[in-house]
Amino acid sequence: MTDRPTRRAYAVWLVGLLAYAVAVFHRSSLGVAAVEAQERFSAGASAVSLFLVLQLAVYAALQVPVGVALDRFGSRRMILAGAVTMAAGQLVLALADDVPTAVAARVLVGAGDAMTFISVLRVVSLWFPGRTAPLVTQLTGILGQIGSVVAAYPLVALLHGTSWQATFLGAAATGLLVSVLVLVALQDAPDGTPEPATVGLAELRRTLAATWREPGTRIGLYTHLVTQFSGTVFALLWGYPFLTVGEGLSPGTAAALLTLLVLVGMAVGPLLGRLCGRWPLRRSVLVLGILALTATTWTVVLLWPGRAPLALLIALVVVLGTNGPGSMIGFDYARTENPVERMGSASGVVNVGGFVASLLTILAIGAVLDLRTPGGSTDYSLDAFRAAFAVQYVFWAIGLFGVLRHRRELRARLARDGVVLAPLHVAVGARLRGGSAYR
Numbered sequence: 001m002t003d004r005p006t007r008r009a010y011a012v013w014l015v016g017l018l019a020y021a022v023a024v025f026h027r028s029s030l031g032v033a034a035v036e037a038q039e040r041f042s043a044g045a046s047a048v049s050l051f052l053v054l055q056l057a058v059y060a061a062l063q064v065p066v067g068v069a070l071d072r073f074g075s076r077r078m079i080l081a082g083a084v085t086m087a088a089g090q091l092v093l094a095l096a097d098d099v100p101t102a103v104a105a106r107v108l109v110g111a112g113d114a115m116t117f118i119s120v121l122r123v124v125s126l127w128f129p130g131r132t133a134p135l136v137t138q139l140t141g142i143l144g145q146i147g148s149v150v151a152a153y154p155l156v157a158l159l160h161g162t163s164w165q166a167t168f169l170g171a172a173a174t175g176l177l178v179s180v181l182v183l184v185a186l187q188d189a190p191d192g193t194p195e196p197a198t199v200g201l202a203e204l205r206r207t208l209a210a211t212w213r214e215p216g217t218r219i220g221l222y223t224h225l226v227t228q229f230s231g232t233v234f235a236l237l238w239g240y241p242f243l244t245v246g247e248g249l250s251p252g253t254a255a256a257l258l259t260l261l262v263l264v265g266m267a268v269g270p271l272l273g274r275l276c277g278r279w280p281l282r283r284s285v286l287v288l289g290i291l292a293l294t295a296t297t298w299t300v301v302l303l304w305p306g307r308a309p310l311a312l313l314i315a316l317v318v319v320l321g322t323n324g325p326g327s328m329i330g331f332d333y334a335r336t337e338n339p340v341e342r343m344g345s346a347s348g349v350v351n352v353g354g355f356v357a358s359l360l361t362i363l364a365i366g367a368v369l370d371l372r373t374p375g376g377s378t379d380y381s382l383d384a385f386r387a388a389f390a391v392q393y394v395f396w397a398i399g400l401f402g403v404l405r406h407r408r409e410l411r412a413r414l415a416r417d418g419v420v421l422a423p424l425h426v427a428v429g430a431r432l433r434g435g436s437a438y439r
Helices: 007-028 031-041 045-073 077-095 099-114 117-126 128-142 146-161 164-184 201-213 215-246 251-278 281-302 310-320 323-337 340-372 382-389 390-418 424-432
Strands: none
Touching: 007 077, 007 099, 007 117, 007 128, 007 146, 007 164, 007 215, 031 045, 031 099, 031 146, 031 164, 031 215, 045 077, 045 201, 045 215, 045 340, 077 099, 077 117, 077 164, 099 281, 117 128, 117 323, 128 251, 128 281, 128 323, 146 251, 146 424, 201 215, 201 281, 201 340, 215 251, 215 281, 215 323, 215 340, 215 382, 215 390, 251 281, 251 310, 251 323, 251 340, 281 310, 281 323, 281 382, 281 390, 323 340, 340 382, 340 390
């Protein structure tokens, strides 16, 4: 591989990026149609939460198996299988008229979604040289969120202008078009890259054990958990009802705020990518800063007397926009601390963190809303939303503990190798003067 990415590398990456953006579109499509789903399937908040919880549960449960398969079969076949599976899920959802069928549809979407993102990350790791990889990884995560913008605007417009069936048949057709493009134009790795070796079950178990024992994998998992779930829950399902029903915003304003969340992520992602490339041993500072900012802003919103002013809700959305880019730092830990032959399984382990926290939070929010709103009504009060969103503090605490614990392990290993990190202010001053960040 050359020191600089080739044009072919960017072309391959753009195909993978498009496949990921469409996966995000499929993933987000139910969130902006949550109210319509409750009406179509005569279901309460807990039932609609169950659609998404099972989708995310399947996504999370498949991460490690998909990672292992990715190391064996490569990105092209995995992304293709994911696109076809998600298209099938949207087709089933278009025709569904009862809860069990709708649940089965979202399970298919979750299964296909599980095959996509870490497969695209493997494309990045094989096509782009070292210091470029963090930036391209961030761009992948952020630009992929264009799919949620498509869900927030064109899909909602189509849903309101036509019908449930026409909308989701169109979503299925989009997935099939992407699968054709992947089949024709995506290449796993540059020419001359060795093919993945076939391994036996015993070797597979050893590889997975080595992946998990690596502290970089585990801090990646907790980084992904603590930074990702709040923004994901807000964007995928409960943000739109919170803004419209709880805070009384118009649908157009709520959709604009969800779009702002994506745009902020697009702006912040490249910055975090460059900082990770420049300060690879200080990545946890970024993670802890994003956590502190997110928890503090949510606390102000939840304690605000009455409905929050629009300026505060904009501030919340801006902060949540940093969550997606922050979670990508977890994959950077996996990339730098694991050999390339374990890249798929390591990325799969990392990706479990945020999505397990997200699905549990989504389920808990739906349960609390139903408990605080008798009679199965969807007219949730602001106080009900406040109580529901308070469940986030549990997962922030778990993630914080994990990040601090495994950061300590990584730094202990560095110390054994003779590398001791200087205090942050000393390191920043030294780097600005062109010196060393260590002592």
